[in-house]
């Protein structure tokens with residue numbers, strides 16, 4: 001039985017879960033009355049779908065007795081119709097012609113989301129390259145939303161890069177990301193988008209966050225200084241989604257993926273992440289008949305990896321099944337040491353030489369694992385094993401990256 005059917009037939013366990021989320025959400029609000037209203041609103045939204053936003057606009061703006069009447073009528077009316085969890089899910093998954101804007105559709109994440117939506121039969125994807133629509137340009141973004149009026153938005157466009165790029169271009173990392181997010185989230189709200197999903201990353205968490213890192217570790221300590229510009233922008237994106245939900249009842253959610261890999265990854269010799277960098281180096285060594293590949297550090301740090309097709313699956317799952325204030329971690333829940341990863345990449349690539357560890361070089365953070373139990377409790381888990389994902393990625397690399 002899928003989680004969706006479970007929610008429909010027995011809404012109460014789901015309601016209980018949503019209550020625990022809504023308690024967190026409500027607790028963010030400093031005023032007791034609004035805190036209570038937020039809690040009730042989230043519960044009602046969970047039960048009766050996003051149309052109940054309208055009901056609560058009434059609740060906040062009109063005298064109490066009118067509001068209570070309309071609230072009661074709303075609850076009664078909705079309860080005669082259908083299960084809200086099902087309505088929420090149905091409204092996304094059943095309308096395959098809904099117009100969905102995937103911002104950043106040529107990137108690692110955006111391209112996987114497009115593949116996933118297409119495989120599910122969504123036929124009305126709205127796609128614009130960076131050259132067609134520069135999302136940092138406010139008036140262009142506003143005109144685009146006014147003309148196209150998308151129903152759903154997935155924000156996978158961002159200025160992304162490693163430590164070197166962050167250190168060299170801090171102004172670009174903070175300004176471009178803030179501009180893209182602000183323009184897209186605000187225009188989505190103003191032009192009647194049903195729901196937006198904003199993508200951040202695990203770098204939003206403090207350098208010394210508890211491991212595995214739970215969602216509530218956000219803003220609990222200082223950030224890792226090497227990517228703080230990017231992280232601050234991403235944190236602002238999460239907060240903007242929360243603010244628009246609280247003030248306007250806008251269905252804006254955020255997902256924070258762990259380290260991703262897969263087709264369309266960046267295999268650049270200097271700017272790539274550890275997994276594509278290892279793949280490229282082993283491949284080059286195999287082709288050139290090298291005897292060894294030297295890798296920095298001891299290989300002992302623990303890391304988590306998620307195939308980007310799994311992330312895309314989670315994004316679509318969240319669009320259909322989650323409407324909460326708090327962001328959601330998306331990880332595989334499986335850790336490997338860098339040494340295990342390197343051995344596996346070596347095997348998949350078929351490099352038969354030696355793997356040598358240069359222990360005079362720094363190791364980096366000893367452990368970085370996301371706590372994805374919230375997403376698991378909603379009913380989603382990763383399906384692609386690291387080995388299968390590496391085989392798939394290497395195939396893509398051979399077919400698509402200029403050797």
Ligand SMILES: NC(=O)c1ccc[n+]([C@@H]2O[C@H](COP(=O)([O-])OP(=O)(O)OC[C@H]3O[C@@H](n4cnc5c(N)ncnc54)[C@H](OP(=O)(O)O)[C@@H]3O)[C@@H](O)[C@H]2O)c1
Nearest residue numbers: 104106107108109130134135157158160199200201257260
């Ligand atoms: N890669 C990971 O391991 C990872 C992990 C966790 C989270 N994420 C998150 O996932 C999101 C996407 O990352 P990604 O890895 O897919 O990045 P990516 O491969 O670099 O793709 C980013 C996309 O955004 C587009 N873009 C950038 N600036 C733009 C602008 N001003 N206007 C319009 N489009 C613009 C890029 O187009 P151009 O290339 O043409 O500029 C590109 O298509 C980011 O928010 C990132 O934080 C990624």
